[in-house]
Amino acid sequence: MTKVAIIGSGPCGLSILRAFQHAEEKGNEIPEIVCFEKQEDWGGLWNYSWRTGSDEFGDTVPNSMYRYLWSNGPKECLEFADYSFDEHFKQPIPSFPPREVLYDYILGRAKKANVKKYIKFNTVVSNAVFTRNKFEITSVNKKENKTTKEDFDYLVVATGHFSVPYIPYYEGMNSFPGRILHGHDFRDAEEFRDKDIVVLGSSYSAEDIALQCYKYGAKSVTIGYRNNPMGFKWPKGMKEVHYLDRLDGKKAIFKDGHEQNTDAIILCSGYLHHFPYLEDALKLKTGNRLYPPQLYKGVVWQDNHKMMYLGMQDQFHTFNMFDCQAWFARDVIMGKIKMPSDQDIEKDINKWVLEEEALEDPIQMIDFQTEYTKDLHLASDYPEIDFELIRKHFKDWEHHKEEDIMTYRNNSFSSAVTGTVAPIHHTPWAEAMDDSMKTFMKSK
Numbered sequence: 001m002t003k004v005a006i007i008g009s010g011p012c013g014l015s016i017l018r019a020f021q022h023a024e025e026k027g028n029e030i031p032e033i034v035c036f037e038k039q040e041d042w043g044g045l046w047n048y049s050w051r052t053g054s055d056e057f058g059d060t061v062p063n064s065m066y067r068y069l070w071s072n073g074p075k076e077c078l079e080f081a082d083y084s085f086d087e088h089f090k091q092p093i094p095s096f097p098p099r100e101v102l103y104d105y106i107l108g109r110a111k112k113a114n115v116k117k118y119i120k121f122n123t124v125v126s127n128a129v130f131t132r133n134k135f136e137i138t139s140v141n142k143k144e145n146k147t148t149k150e151d152f153d154y155l156v157v158a159t160g161h162f163s164v165p166y167i168p169y170y171e172g173m174n175s176f177p178g179r180i181l182h183g184h185d186f187r188d189a190e191e192f193r194d195k196d197i198v199v200l201g202s203s204y205s206a207e208d209i210a211l212q213c214y215k216y217g218a219k220s221v222t223i224g225y226r227n228n229p230m231g232f233k234w235p236k237g238m239k240e241v242h243y244l245d246r247l248d249g250k251k252a253i254f255k256d257g258h259e260q261n262t263d264a265i266i267l268c269s270g271y272l273h274h275f276p277y278l279e280d281a282l283k284l285k286t287g288n289r290l291y292p293p294q295l296y297k298g299v300v301w302q303d304n305h306k307m308m309y310l311g312m313q314d315q316f317h318t319f320n321m322f323d324c325q326a327w328f329a330r331d332v333i334m335g336k337i338k339m340p341s342d343q344d345i346e347k348d349i350n351k352w353v354l355e356e357e358a359l360e361d362p363i364q365m366i367d368f369q370t371e372y373t374k375d376l377h378l379a380s381d382y383p384e385i386d387f388e389l390i391r392k393h394f395k396d397w398e399h400h401k402e403e404d405i406m407t408y409r410n411n412s413f414s415s416a417v418t419g420t421v422a423p424i425h426h427t428p429w430a431e432a433m434d435d436s437m438k439t440f441m442k443s444k
């Protein structure tokens with residue numbers, strides 16, 4: 001029987017487990033599946049952990065999410081086509097839920113599909129090589145400290161790419177008297193109450209961590225961008241300046257001459273696509289971009305069609321795009337989708353890569369990733385979902401952010417799966433200090 005190894009049980013790993021179960025439900029015989037998960041529970045980044053650095057077994061902690069993290073895009077843009085928010089929560093809920101609520105939703109579908117039985121928890125893949133036409137996977141059960149080698153016909157990499165921080169160096173860091181950390185290790189904005197902080201970066205982590213710190217009482221927040229400022233209308237107490245030049249004692253000195261005394265520096269400088277367990281010939285080498293090269297349809301490894309990567313793109317679309325990828329990967333594995341010739345694969349990849357390289361602004365990027373997702377959606381039996389509405393929602397969301405970065409999360413969107421219009425949350429985001437599911441679900 002065909003054997004498939006899936007590495008990771010975050011949203012992407014769970015998407016492909018559900019895709020196989022969906023095929024089985026329809027009467028198809030599915031391959032033998034083993035999903036390796038290095039954490040003791042599923043849900044990937046959404047499975048919050050207080051830990052940073054390494055765990056009790058000495059393994060690296062992949063978690064990058066923090067307390068008080070709320071969805072930064074409307075939930076209607078990531079809804080599963082086969083498992084709506086209405087089905088899960090049995091009542092309409094606001095468009096921007098906190099992490100715990102989305103975690104509950106992700107797990108709801110996985111539990112309904114009964115896919116936990118496929119997952120080996122606390123089991124880290126330490127090596128994967130392609131030899132004798134098989135993937136030889138070495139894994140370590142961390143609890144038992146037991147190493148196992150097993151052969152598989154297909155390999156699906158779903159280990160995410162927001163777990164290994166990119167940490168730059170600036171002059172003066174070694175003698176800086178405060179705290180320096182990367183967003184990956186940021187857990188609780190309360191730590192920075194009454195402090196002056198500097199946040200470096202100009203993407204989602206910089207935006208959100210800066211706002212969190214402001215919301216939970218930081219004295220001042222200075223954001224240093226490298227190339228382009230985010231340019232939002234920041235509230236009083238927050239500002240955006242150009243790139244850090246160096247540190248001098250407690251003083252952060254920026255390229256535009258601006259100086260700011262600071263207690264802490266939070267590096268929101270992005271993440272590395274890092275696959276230490278993969279042999280070089282299988283390893284995707286890319287930055288965080290919308291169309292990493294060498295992946296046919298953004299999924300199948302160009303040099304070995306028995307290997308798939310899920311979720312390796314920079315992401316506007318998330319869960320339902322992961323699903324479209326997972327359903328596609330499943331059908332390649334089950335032989336329903338045939339690979340075209342090497343030339344056609346090359347041509348297809350180049351087309352997307354060149355298009356991506358010409359994109360100039362977020363609106364064009366949203367269009368690009370929507371087209372990509374729609375293209376994949378057409379290839380499988382992933383259920384009906386209105387990606388045109390999702391495209392519109394993303395554009396409205398961008399405009400809401402430009403209008404007011406403090407209030408964009410208070411808006412309501414409609415479901416591309418059920419049509420349900422989200423109620424307005426009982427507390428505006430800027431005043432909602434409690435991010436628990438219990439409080440979120442209460443009507444006022």
Ligand SMILES: Cc1cc2nc3c(=O)[nH]c(=O)nc-3n(C[C@H](O)[C@H](O)[C@H](O)COP(=O)(O)OP(=O)(O)OC[C@H]3O[C@@H](n4cnc5c(N)ncnc54)[C@H](O)[C@@H]3O)c2cc1C
Nearest residue numbers: 008010011012038044045071072124125159160162311318
């Ligand atoms: C701070 C932050 C906030 C975010 N907020 C949002 C948001 O609001 N909305 C949104 O849609 N997206 C958000 N994202 C994007 C997020 O990447 C996706 O939502 C999603 O988690 C990606 O799923 P994944 O399965 O690809 O990766 P992950 O969630 O990273 O899961 C990967 C899994 O692989 C496991 N793993 C890794 N290496 C190994 C190994 N060698 N062996 C075995 N198992 C392994 C990990 O333990 C983990 O469980 C956020 C990301 C970050 C970093």
Ligand SMILES: NC(=O)c1ccc[n+]([C@@H]2O[C@H](COP(=O)([O-])OP(=O)(O)OC[C@H]3O[C@@H](n4cnc5c(N)ncnc54)[C@H](OP(=O)(O)O)[C@@H]3O)[C@@H](O)[C@H]2O)c1
Nearest residue numbers: 070071072168201202203204205208226227268269270288
């Ligand atoms: N739910 C939420 O609210 C939330 C919160 C945080 C993160 N997220 C998610 O997390 C994911 C990762 O986002 P991210 O912002 O961490 O990574 P990212 O989108 O890859 O952005 C990396 C940032 O690092 C900057 N950078 C790189 N090298 C630098 C250097 N040497 N000095 C200063 N800046 C440097 C880049 O600047 P340049 O642009 O100049 O290259 C860019 O702004 C995204 O999917 C996002 O949606 C969500």
